[in-house]
Amino acid sequence: xxxxxxxVDGVRSEADVEPRLLLVHHxxxxxxxxxxxxxxxxxxxxxxxxxxxxxxxxxxSVLAVQADGSDITTVQGLANGEWxxxxxxxxxxxxxxxxxxxxxxxxxxxxxxxxxxxxxxDEIRDGLEGNLCRCTGYHNIVKAVQAxxxxxQEAGK
Amino acid sequence: MTDxxxxxxxxxxxxxxxxxxxxxxxxxxxTNWTDNIVLPGMLHFALLRSPMAHATIASIDxxxxxxxxxxxxxxxxxxxxxxxxxxxxxVTPDMVAPTHPAVCADEVRYAGDVVAVVVADSRYRAADALxxxxxxxxxxxxxxxxxxALAEGSPLVHSDKGTNKCYYWEFTGGEYAASKAxxxxxxNGIIFKRRYIQxxxxxxxxxxxAVVCAPMAATGEITLWTATQxxxxxxxxxxxxxxIPEHKIRVIAPDVxxxxxxxxxxxxxxxxxxxxAGKLGRPVKWxxxxxxxxxxxxxxxxxxxxxxxAATRDGHLLGLKVDLLADMGAYLQIITPGIPxxxxxxxxxxxxxxxxxxxxxxxxxxxxPTDAYRGAGxxxxxxxxxxxMDDLASELGLDPLVLREQNWIKHEEFPFTTIAGLExxxxxYEAATARATELFDYAGLRAEQASRRAxxxxxxxxxxxxxxxxxxxxxxxxxxxxxxxxxxxxETATVRVLPTGKVEVVTGTSPHGQGHxxxxxxxxxxxxxxxxxxxxxxxxxxxxxxxxxDTYGSRSLVVGGIAVLHAAERVxxxxxxxxxxxxxxxxxxxxxxxxxxxxxxxPGTEKPIQAVAFEAFSAHNLPDGVxxxxxxxxxLDPNQFSYPHGTHLAAVExxxxxxxxxxRHYVAVDDIGNVVNPMIVEGQVHGGLAQxxxxxxxxxxxxxxxxxxxxxxxxxYLVPSAADLPFFTTDRTTTPATTNELGVKGVGEAGAIAxxxxxxxxxxxxxxxxxxDNIRMPCSPQxxxxxxxxxxxxxxxxxxxx
Numbered sequence: 030x031x032x033x034x035x036x037v038d039g040v041r042s043e044a045d046v047e048p049r050l051l052l053v054h055h056x057x058x059x060x061x062x063x064x065x066x067x068x069x070x071x072x073x074x075x076x077x078x079x080x081x082x083x084x085x086x087x088x089x090s091v092l093a094v095q096a097d098g099s100d101i102t103t104v105q106g107l108a109n110g111e112w113x114x115x116x117x118x119x120x121x122x123x124x125x126x127x128x129x130x131x132x133x134x135x136x137x138x139x140x141x142x143x144x145x146x147x148x149x150x151d152e153i154r155d156g157l158e159g160n161l162c163r164c165t166g167y168h169n170i171v172k173a174v175q176a177x178x179x180x181x182q183e184a185g186k
Numbered sequence: 187m188t189d190x191x192x193x194x195x196x197x198x199x200x201x202x203x204x205x206x207x208x209x210x211x212x213x214x215x216x217t218n219w220t221d222n223i224v225l226p227g228m229l230h231f232a233l234l235r236s237p238m239a240h241a242t243i244a245s246i247d248x249x250x251x252x253x254x255x256x257x258x259x260x261x262x263x264x265x266x267x268x269x270x271x272x273x274x275x276x277v278t279p280d281m282v283a284p285t286h287p288a289v290c291a292d293e294v295r296y297a298g299d300v301v302a303v304v305v306a307d308s309r310y311r312a313a314d315a316l317x318x319x320x321x322x323x324x325x326x327x328x329x330x331x332x333x334x335a336l337a338e339g340s341p342l343v344h345s346d347k348g349t350n351k352c353y354y355w356e357f358t359g360g361e362y363a364a365s366k367a368x369x370x371x372x373x374n375g376i377i378f379k380r381r382y383i384q385x386x387x388x389x390x391x392x393x394x395x396a397v398v399c400a401p402m403a404a405t406g407e408i409t410l411w412t413a414t415q416x417x418x419x420x421x422x423x424x425x426x427x428x429x430i431p432e433h434k435i436r437v438i439a440p441d442v443x444x445x446x447x448x449x450x451x452x453x454x455x456x457x458x459x460x461x462x463a464g465k466l467g468r469p470v471k472w473x474x475x476x477x478x479x480x481x482x483x484x485x486x487x488x489x490x491x492x493x494x495x496a497a498t499r500d501g502h503l504l505g506l507k508v509d510l511l512a513d514m515g516a517y518l519q520i521i522t523p524g525i526p527x528x529x530x531x532x533x534x535x536x537x538x539x540x541x542x543x544x545x546x547x548x549x550x551x552x553x554x555p556t557d558a559y560r561g562a563g564x565x566x567x568x569x570x571x572x573x574x575m576d577d578l579a580s581e582l583g584l585d586p587l588v589l590r591e592q593n594w595i596k597h598e599e600f601p602f603t604t605i606a607g608l609e610x611x612x613x614x615y616e617a618a619t620a621r622a623t624e625l626f627d628y629a630g631l632r633a634e635q636a637s638r639r640a641x642x643x644x645x646x647x648x649x650x651x652x653x654x655x656x657x658x659x660x661x662x663x664x665x666x667x668x669x670x671x672x673x674x675x676x677e678t679a680t681v682r683v684l685p686t687g688k689v690e691v692v693t694g695t696s697p698h699g700q701g702h703x704x705x706x707x708x709x710x711x712x713x714x715x716x717x718x719x720x721x722x723x724x725x726x727x728x729x730x731x732x733x734x735x736d737t738y739g740s741r742s743l744v745v746g747g748i749a750v751l752h753a754a755e756r757v758x759x760x761x762x763x764x765x766x767x768x769x770x771x772x773x774x775x776x777x778x779x780x781x782x783x784x785x786x787x788x789p790g791t792e793k794p795i796q797a798v799a800f801e802a803f804s805a806h807n808l809p810d811g812v813x814x815x816x817x818x819x820x821x822l823d824p825n826q827f828s829y830p831h832g833t834h835l836a837a838v839e840x841x842x843x844x845x846x847x848x849x850r851h852y853v854a855v856d857d858i859g860n861v862v863n864p865m866i867v868e869g870q871v872h873g874g875l876a877q878x879x880x881x882x883x884x885x886x887x888x889x890x891x892x893x894x895x896x897x898x899x900x901x902x903y904l905v906p907s908a909a910d911l912p913f914f915t916t917d918r919t920t921t922p923a924t925t926n927e928l929g930v931k932g933v934g935e936a937g938a939i940a941x942x943x944x945x946x947x948x949x950x951x952x953x954x955x956x957x958x959d960n961i962r963m964p965c966s967p968q969x970x971x972x973x974x975x976x977x978x979x980x981x982x983x984x985x986x987x988x
């Protein structure tokens with residue numbers, strides 16, 4: 030067992046974990062942050078993406094011990110008083126159907142927009158290549174990211 | 187039809203792109219997926235699956251696993267004797283229905299078949315313990331090729347059955363032999379044949395399956411949470427297969443992350459969970475890993491289609507003959523054998539054939555069972571007919587749209603009874619095609635194609651057409667009976683106006699991404715005249731929504747949504763009696779508009795439905811014979827299927843040097859009648875297109891000769907990402923259905939049905955000048971490159987073809 034300390038969605042916690050424990054299982058099974066789902070076992074689907082110190086990671090591909098000392102933002106911590114522009118845009122643009130890929134898709138989009146506030150369509154599509162959705166055909170997801178980018182740029186002016 | 191238009195005009199919610207109620211939870215992570223559920227004392231179980239496609243179990247020993255840390259129990263086939271998965275669609279009286287055990291005791295028949303169960307105090311420890319189960323297998327030959335499986339002397343999947351043939355099912359309309367003779371006798375006649383391959387697909391709903399079962403020993407009750415499309419059907423089949431009395435079973439489908447047919451099933455893991463929760467007296471959970479699911483959850487498609495058309499060379503279609511081989515996999519899941527039959531009536535599609543002959547042979551192989559995957563039989567039918575229409579048009583030197591128009595049902599001919607015996611209620615293929623060609627710039631792209639051909643551009647342009655229809659809205663119970671399906675196709679709804687005027691809609695549908703909460707709220711809001719926000723929709727729990735036939739087959743709106751409308755209308759009729767009593771007038775003199783009752787022509791008599799609801803609750807002053815509370819039920823058994831249609835056009839660029847295919851432009855014009863929520867409809871179309879395009883270009887479940895699934899993970903099985911797809915151009919034409927009051931048609935599967943042939947037709951169209959006239963899906967760069975090489979290397983024109 031290894032002692033780790035994490036801040037998840039603003040709440041600090043300490044835990045003794047097996048070295049092999051995946052971050053996503055720590056979040057879900059130990060901390061009860063079940064908003065982050067698991068969609069695969071090969072790090073292809075991106076459903077489990079969280080922000081680790083502000084950068085998107087697939088939490089199925091990070092060991093809990095590797096996250097020691099880090100600040101994690103899950104979908105449940107994305108809203109800050111009010112919804113993040115990406116959350117608003119996903120609803121407004123119908124960028125989700127079943128909603129299972131949505132947490133990872135939104136957090137990947139947040140990371141993308143942090144790095145590139147005004148992405149082209151191709152940059153959005155390439156930026157979300159590590160996230161799979163089976164419901165939307167990505168059409169409205171790309172539209173949602175475009176809308177969020179516009180809103181964030183407007184807000185930043 | 188005038189009524190329908192009037193209804194739509196008066197509507198305030200129906201027809202609007204209302205943003206979804208569902209999304210607030212989904213975008214903030216307040217979700218309730220089955221795997222989220224944690225119960226006191228809960229254990230985790232894991233399944234040991236056969237690594238071999240076919241073998242006898244010489245010995246199995248779980249004693250080492252039982253001594254592993256945290257392991258509570260381990261079970262083998264001997265613990266599950268007599269418990270299996272039923273098939274509810276015996277398509278013929280002599281269909282071979284092998285035993286499908288929950289846990290195999292003697293023999294395994296596909297890689298992934300279950301041989302043992304371990305139960306532990308954590309998911310990691312359960313997984314660890316699988317490694318400590320000792321199994322000795324004696325290999326048997328794999329059966330991986332359908333045609334070889336039917337040949338004399340083939341190894342058998344089920345040796346006790348003496349054959350790998352599951353069934354032969356035949357359907358005829360008119361006399362194909364006569365059509366064929368006519369074409370053969372005509373100097374201008376043609377008999378045109380093609381073989382198409384429907385590769386095996388893996389549905390890949392983003393949420394893997396999961397099951398939680400909690401027993402209550404004192405009462406014998408169990409609650410089963412499961413990631414399913416069909417909680418009501420699971421409850422029934424759980425009762426039938428385990429012997430747990432039906433009234434003691436509660437099945438809950440909490441948030442369910444997509445299904446596409448893969449969760450339209452009753453699975454062994456559900457039976458196992460119920461059995462071991464009962465044995466242990468503790469809650470148990472199982473969650474599929476994605477790679478496990480690739481073996482354990484049903485696959486789709488997997489047919490060989492031999493198609494023959496009798497026609498004349500001026501493009502007049504006479505007869506159509508369809509011979510299918512359909513891969514069942516190793517066992518029958520609940521509706522495995524019926525899937526190809528759902529396409530039987532769709533091969534003639536929108537065309538006026540004088541005869542149709544359909545024959546389908548179901549075949550067992552040592553592979554994961556197949557079952558419903560988005561469209562279920564109808565994508566296969568549409569692919570075959572739309573592919574052969576393009577191929578025939580090329581053979582006859584006609585534009586593919588011209589050949590279609592020459593033969594399709596004209597809009598003034600509806601209602602039209604097809605050669606398959608179905609009555610299409612409405613449609614306008616001319617209008618949808620005109621709109622699609624306009625949006626697509628069909629003429630402009632044909633001109634560009636001609637110029638690229640003339641210049642010998644290494645990147646050729648191909649244009650593909652798909653003018654589809656489908657039968658959905660499953661289904662009229664009498665028709666299901668005629669097809670030997672065990673159950674009916676009705677749907678239920680309850681509408682309750684609570685004492686404060688808020689509304690609960692209970693539906694038997696079980697949404698998993700379709701937006702029923704929003705759409706049913708729109709329907710009920712208009713019918714009751716109450717605010718959209720005042721409505722909650724209750725679903726997916728057999729205790730809260732006790733009757734239902736669940737969600738699949740593009741049925742929910744046209745059956746379940748119309749049931750909601752009917753129940754709401756009954757609520758209004760009951761409220762009208764109460765209002766009339768209290769307004770001291772004849773019910774016939776009470777008007778109802780925008781949620782308010784009033785005496786016709788008498789201002790000041792307004793009585794909102796919310797006030798009537800409180801009167802119905804207090805019951806102080808009700809008319810004689812009217813019972814307290816304001817609620818009504820409806821159970822709708824539709825008279826007919828729903829027949830959406832549309833014209834889809836695809837433009838692809840094919841690099842003849844590398845085989846790479848780029849989908850450049852896709853136009854989908856669908857006619858699904860009136861719509862409740864155009865935003866949701868558009869989303870359904872987009873997702874369907876992506877899945878259909880994925881079959882055309884990207885996806886295939888591949889087995890090797892030993893029966894190993896070599897595309898066993900998401901690394902190897904190419905589900906397209908955002909980078910693989912373009913924006914789609916979608917539009918609608920509106921020809922209202924005449925079979926329901928809202929004039930709506932199903933849309934959930936349309937995109938997946940129409941798009942596959944459009945894209946493959948485009949690929950073939952690009953390559954026809956260099957001799958490619960057929961190609962196997964998926965049209966990967968390698969497949970396309972090989973087809974080009976084969977076509978240009980020699981005289982054969984079947985390069986890369988099946």
